[in-house]
Amino acid sequence: MTDSIRFLMCAPDHYDVDYVINPWMEGNVHKSSRDRAVEQWEKLYHVLKENAVVDLVPPEKGWPDMVFTANAGLLLGNTFVLSRFYHKERQGEEPYFKAWFESKGFTVHELPKDLPFEGAGDALLDREGRWLWAGYGFRSELDSHPLLAKWLNIEVLSLRLVDERFYHLDTCFCPLTGGYLLYYPAAFDSYSNRLIEMRVAPEKRIAIEEADAANFACNAVNIDKIVVMNKVSEALKTRITQAGFQVIETPMSEFLKAGGACKCLTLRVTEPVQEDRSANVMVESRTIRMEGHLLDAGLISRALDLIIENGGSFQVLNFNLGEQRQSTSSADVKVSAPSHDVMEEIMGMLIDLGAVPPPQEICDAILEPVVQDGVGPDDFYVSTIYPTEVRVNGQWVKAQNQRMDGAVAITETADGPVAKCKLLRDLKVGEKVVVDVVGIRTIRKTESREQRNSQEFSFMSGSVSSERRVELVVEQVAWELRQIRDRGGKVVVTAGPVVIHTGGGEHLAHLIREGYVQALLGGNAIAVHDMEQSNMGTSLGVDMKRGIAVRGGHRHHLKIINAVRRYGSIAKAVEAGLVTNGVMYECVKHNIPFSLAGSIRDDGPLPDTQMDLVKAQEEYTELLRGADMVLMLSSMLHSIGVGNMTPAGVKMVCVDINPAVVTKLSDRGSIESIGVVTDVGLFLSLLVNQLDKLTSRHHVAQSV
Ligand SMILES: NC(=O)c1ccc[n+]([C@@H]2O[C@H](COP(=O)([O-])OP(=O)(O)OC[C@H]3O[C@@H](n4cnc5c(N)ncnc54)[C@H](O)[C@@H]3O)[C@@H](O)[C@H]2O)c1
Numbered sequence: 197m198t199d200s201i202r203f204l205m206c207a208p209d210h211y212d213v214d215y216v217i218n219p220w221m222e223g224n225v226h227k228s229s230r231d232r233a234v235e236q237w238e239k240l241y242h243v244l245k246e247n248a249v250v251d252l253v254p255p256e257k258g259w260p261d262m263v264f265t266a267n268a269g270l271l272l273g274n275t276f277v278l279s280r281f282y283h284k285e286r287q288g289e290e291p292y293f294k295a296w297f298e299s300k301g302f303t304v305h306e307l308p309k310d311l312p313f314e315g316a317g318d319a320l321l322d323r324e325g326r327w328l329w330a331g332y333g334f335r336s337e338l339d340s341h342p343l344l345a346k347w348l349n350i351e352v353l354s355l356r357l358v359d360e361r362f363y364h365l366d367t368c369f370c371p372l373t374g375g376y377l378l379y380y381p382a383a384f385d386s387y388s389n390r391l392i393e394m395r396v397a398p399e400k401r402i403a404i405e406e407a408d409a410a411n412f413a414c415n416a417v418n419i420d421k422i423v424v425m426n427k428v429s430e431a432l433k434t435r436i437t438q439a440g441f442q443v444i445e446t447p448m449s450e451f452l453k454a455g456g457a458c459k460c461l462t463l464r465v466t467e468p469v470q471e472d473r474s475a476n477v478m479v480e481s482r483t484i485r486m487e488g489h490l491l492d493a494g495l496i497s498r499a500l501d502l503i504i505e506n507g508g509s510f511q512v513l514n515f516n517l518g519e520q521r522q523s524t525s526s527a528d529v530k531v532s533a534p535s536h537d538v539m540e541e542i543m544g545m546l547i548d549l550g551a552v553p554p555p556q557e558i559c560d561a562i563l564e565p566v567v568q569d570g571v572g573p574d575d576f577y578v579s580t581i582y583p584t585e586v587r588v589n590g591q592w593v594k595a596q597n598q599r600m601d602g603a604v605a606i607t608e609t610a611d612g613p614v615a616k617c618k619l620l621r622d623l624k625v626g627e628k629v630v631v632d633v634v635g636i637r638t639i640r641k642t643e644s645r646e647q648r649n650s651q652e653f654s655f656m657s658g659s660v661s662s663e664r665r666v667e668l669v670v671e672q673v674a675w676e677l678r679q680i681r682d683r684g685g686k687v688v689v690t691a692g693p694v695v696i697h698t699g700g701g702e703h704l705a706h707l708i709r710e711g712y713v714q715a716l717l718g719g720n721a722i723a724v725h726d727m728e729q730s731n732m733g734t735s736l737g738v739d740m741k742r743g744i745a746v747r748g749g750h751r752h753h754l755k756i757i758n759a760v761r762r763y764g765s766i767a768k769a770v771e772a773g774l775v776t777n778g779v780m781y782e783c784v785k786h787n788i789p790f791s792l793a794g795s796i797r798d799d800g801p802l803p804d805t806q807m808d809l810v811k812a813q814e815e816y817t818e819l820l821r822g823a824d825m826v827l828m829l830s831s832m833l834h835s836i837g838v839g840n841m842t843p844a845g846v847k848m849v850c851v852d853i854n855p856a857v858v859t860k861l862s863d864r865g866s867i868e869s870i871g872v873v874t875d876v877g878l879f880l881s882l883l884v885n886q887l888d889k890l891t892s893r894h895h896v897a898q899s900v
């Protein structure tokens with residue numbers, strides 16, 4: 197027996213599954229056998245007693261989960277951090293554990309109220325005592341980690357749990373003697389997996405499969421070279437044995453029903469203490485302020501969800517609720533993240549929602565010089581579609597050319613600093629670029645409930661409409677098109693060849709003819725098939741009137757490409773009478789600028805297709821400038837390209853038969869974008885019909 201190793205256990209006198217606080221307990225209330233539980237607990241107790249000293253804390257009636265002493269708290273040396281249970285069902289255990297550790301002379305630390313931390317269930321020491329692995333996500337709060345680091349004077353590595361079946365760190369993670377680690381990678385987010393991989397060498401990592409994880413293989417007690425665990429697969433046993441350990445299996449079925457096994461039933465009281473350790477934690481915290489119709493517009497819940505979903509945690513420091521319907525609310529929120537990188541990611545998203553630092557914490561943006569043309573500094577702030585301001589020399593400066601996925605470049609001029617969103621390739625030595633996420637804010641419109649409801653484009657904002665709503669959307673889009681045309685605004689259409697294949701070409705041509713379209717963006721194919729149809733009546737060889745493939749039709753598109761190439765351009769082909777109707781014909785005839793961006797699959801290409809993609813992107817950007825609305829018609833490739841270039845505030849309508857494409861394109865978090873899942877030919881014919889109705893009504897109204 198190794199005298200220096202001690203464990204604390206609690207006899208299962210009052211153990212039962214009395215309630216449900218984890219997925220394992222569901223359907224198991226009062227389903228565990230008392231006799232079998234006692235037998236299994238005794239067996240574990242004896243195995244441990246053969247290899248270590250086992251202390252017992254008296255069980256208390258009414259606290260059935262007290263058997264799981266791993267959750268009593270966390271200790272190192274003579275310091276004990278008492279657990280603060282997340283669920284009220286277990287909070288009553290706290291005073292008993294506190295009394296026991298105080299009676300044994302430990303210095304007991306208690307966490308602030310409402311800061312949950314569930315002890316050694318969620319915090320596991322490296323077996324050499326080099327650092328502490330601490331879990332968060334379900335039962336313990338990230339903000340408890342800095343306190344653990346301070347009180348236990350140790351480096352804390354935060355790991356985020358993402359699978360609710362593995363709600364405590366010790367259900368999926370088990371450090372073993374000699375730097376080995378038994379763990380179930382899928383229970384952690386990718387950042388945590390990277391952290392694990394950085395600290396534990398590949399040959400020391402024993403990653404297990406789901407079936408073993410579900411048998412609580414990671415919930416093992418390690419005493420030197422012995423690993424005590426519930427029954428697991430032969431394959432896993434072999435791997436653990438090959439790493440030099442002796443596996444002792446002991447059945448745990450009755451405790452699995454409560455979501456626990458061997459390790460949960462024990463708390464190691466003698467942990468390895470390294471003398472030259474020091475407190476260290478990567479957890480970062482910052483405070484943000486949010487103002488506006490936080491509840492009405494759902495902003496605060498979006499912000500808090502976003503923090504959690506991206507691996508952070510929060511504490512609402514204060515919330516001033518606007519009392520009248522029109523008054524705005526404000527909230528200060530402390531955001532914590534397990535590392536600087538995660539913090540930057542979360543702050544970037546919060547800034548997009550309009551979050552700012554509280555006034556006392558506002559500072560200038562951090563700028564770094566461009567040292568090589570076309571390359572930004574590593575940590576550059578990635579621009580978004582939202583109007584952005586950066587603070588330079590104490591002044592907020594609005595960024596020009598707002599677009600997503602750019603860098604914000606600052607140049608000093610005689611009139612002061614100028615900020616511009618620029619693509620990386622356009623950065624020039626001499627400019628400075630905004631890095632990190634301080635001194636940046638986005639200007640979001642504060643919408644009240646009323647404004648939100650009355651905004652023409654808002655009733656299905658950001659949502660994907662179903663077929664029965666198509667007509668409703670069409671009515672709205674038609675109304676908008678009318679308004680924009682009549683006030684001399686700008687509508688840009690992005691279209692793929694499906695427009696032609698589905699018979700929508702004549703309708704798009706009609707829209708162009710009637711002045712509803714001010715620019716057309718697409719690829720080689722829309723123009724090819726449009727002119728094929730004009731010249732030969734087919735689209736990709738299919739007769740558009742009869743809907744059947746024409747003999748030799750598969751060559752038609754090549755023939756039209758060849759013919760247009762002979763004339764040198766689409767405009768010349770129109771002038772020469774080769775193309776006499778259709779989308780491209782109307783563009784040429786009505787001087788509607790178009791840009792055809794090349795792609796790897798293009799046939800020909802047409803003389804107008806821009807095969808230099810940097811130039812094509814520039815043409816697109818130019819044609820999109822000043823747009824009031826972008827109609828995206830069944831081209832994933834070109835629509836996504838356009839979406840990236842378009843700032844918030846431009847109305848976007850995305851029509852595609854594939855809901856996933858529509859969601860991707862319309863889910864920009866701005867109220868002006870809507871998606872329509874439908875056949876594009878049908879959409880265009882309904883739209884033209886509706887516009888005709890509107891126009892005739894207009895004429896009637898005027899003539900009365
Ligand atoms: N011969 C050629 O040169 C040729 C032929 C085809 C494509 N291309 C080029 O390839 C690139 C990609 O082409 P793309 O934009 O067509 O492809 P894409 O895959 O990017 O987009 C096509 C979209 O149409 C949607 N769609 C399909 N049927 C629909 C319907 N009935 N109603 C509504 N939506 C429907 C799909 O869900 C998809 O999202 C373009 O640059 C294009 O010019 C060239």
Ligand SMILES: NC(=[NH2+])NCCC[C@H](N)C(=O)O
Nearest residue numbers: 218264266317364454456460
């Ligand atoms: N360290 C552990 N994993 N303990 C298991 C605790 C089980 C208990 N029913 C709970 O949900 O809290």
